[in-house]
Amino acid sequence: MIQSVVVAGSGTMGAGIAQVFAQNGFDVCLVDVSANQLTQALQKIKISLEKLEAKKLVSDVQGVLARIKTSTDLAVRPLSDLFIEAVYEDLNLKKELFKKADAIFAPQTLFASNTSGLSIGAMASALSHSRALIGLHFFNPVPVMKLLEIVTSEKTTPKAVETAKWLAQKLGKEAIVVQDSPGFATSRLGICLAFEAIRMLESKVASAEDIDKAMVLGYGHPIGPLKLTDLVGLDIRLAIGNNLHQTLKQSQFEPPALLKTLVTEGALGQKSGRGFYSW
Ligand code: CAA
Numbered sequence: 001m002i003q004s005v006v007v008a009g010s011g012t013m014g015a016g017i018a019q020v021f022a023q024n025g026f027d028v029c030l031v032d033v034s035a036n037q038l039t040q041a042l043q044k045i046k047i048s049l050e051k052l053e054a055k056k057l058v059s060d061v062q063g064v065l066a067r068i069k070t071s072t073d074l075a076v077r078p079l080s081d082l083f084i085e086a087v088y089e090d091l092n093l094k095k096e097l098f099k100k101a102d103a104i105f106a107p108q109t110l111f112a113s114n115t116s117g118l119s120i121g122a123m124a125s126a127l128s129h130s131r132a133l134i135g136l137h138f139f140n141p142v143p144v145m146k147l148l149e150i151v152t153s154e155k156t157t158p159k160a161v162e163t164a165k166w167l168a169q170k171l172g173k174e175a176i177v178v179q180d181s182p183g184f185a186t187s188r189l190g191i192c193l194a195f196e197a198i199r200m201l202e203s204k205v206a207s208a209e210d211i212d213k214a215m216v217l218g219y220g221h222p223i224g225p226l227k228l229t230d231l232v233g234l235d236i237r238l239a240i241g242n243n244l245h246q247t248l249k250q251s252q253f254e255p256p257a258l259l260k261t262l263v264t265e266g267a268l269g270q271k272s273g274r275g276f277y278s279w
């Protein structure tokens with residue numbers, strides 16, 4: 001079974017994934033090309049753990065932190081049981097990373113991608129024949145959101161699916177199993193709603209606040225689609241939308257002009273201080 005995990009990419013998702021594994025007793029190494037980014041990730045993890053400690057959901061913050069090591073060297077722990085990538089949503093970047101990792105990690109290390117919707121099968125093409133690959137799609141904020149979307153492709157063995165379900169249970173998540181198809185179940189539906197909300201804002205149907213309020217108070221969503229886009233990152237949602245539009249060729253996935261403009265201007269949502277809202 002899985003005990004040791006290497007997480008590649010220490011952005012919001014990678015840091016959150018490292019945190020939940022460490023919280024649940026796994027030994028984690030968080031790897032990134034940027035040492036500075038790793039330092040920031042550890043700070044975010046500490047803040048999140050302290051919030052959870054205040055609610056008595058975590059009892060030993062220092063103990064959890066001690067289970068998270070960091071490194072800028074992908075080859076730091078080649079014998080780990082699980083390698084999960086959470087780097088930027090770019091298929092070529094992910095394929096390159098998997099190709100490198102394939103040459104480093106032991107043959108029995110299970111490979112996983114946290115992609116929001118890129119093809120698991122296409123990533124698997126970068127791997128040696130015998131290597132199992134599975135999609136383990138977590139949700140932001142990872143320590144809070146209860147879902148783990150398990151994505152299977154031809155390169156996913158039944159054993160890998162069983163391991164993923166076991167992991168979900170160990171991490172306190174509920175699993176769903178989805179076949180490898182663009183955007184899986186979650187991003188495909190989530191992007192439709194977000195893009196329509198952006199098009200409504202473009203055509204001045206209502207303000208950002210009122211469009212969000214419509215979904216929060218009228219439909220019981222925890223947060224409106226525009227604010228959620230700010231939290232996820234406008235660049236991330238644009239990348240997901242571009243992939244869905246290219247692969248499914250359906251007009252609802254065509255990224256709205258306003259989204260493209262904001263991303264070009266560097267308005268990426270909460271992380272940049274401006275998106276559909278000011279932060
Ligand atoms: N760590 C620990 N606790 C956290 C946290 C974190 N990173 N982020 C939020 N929380 C806690 C807060 O401390 C707070 O606790 P209390 O209620 O006890 O005070 C609680 O969560 C709620 O937080 P807030 O009061 O700050 O704000 P909120 O009520 O709006 O809730 C939220 C925040 C849980 C994120 C909620 O807005 C929500 O559920 N939003 C929807 C999130 C969502 O849809 N995520 C999926 C995004 S898509 C994705 O991730 C996939 C992808 O591939 C891009």
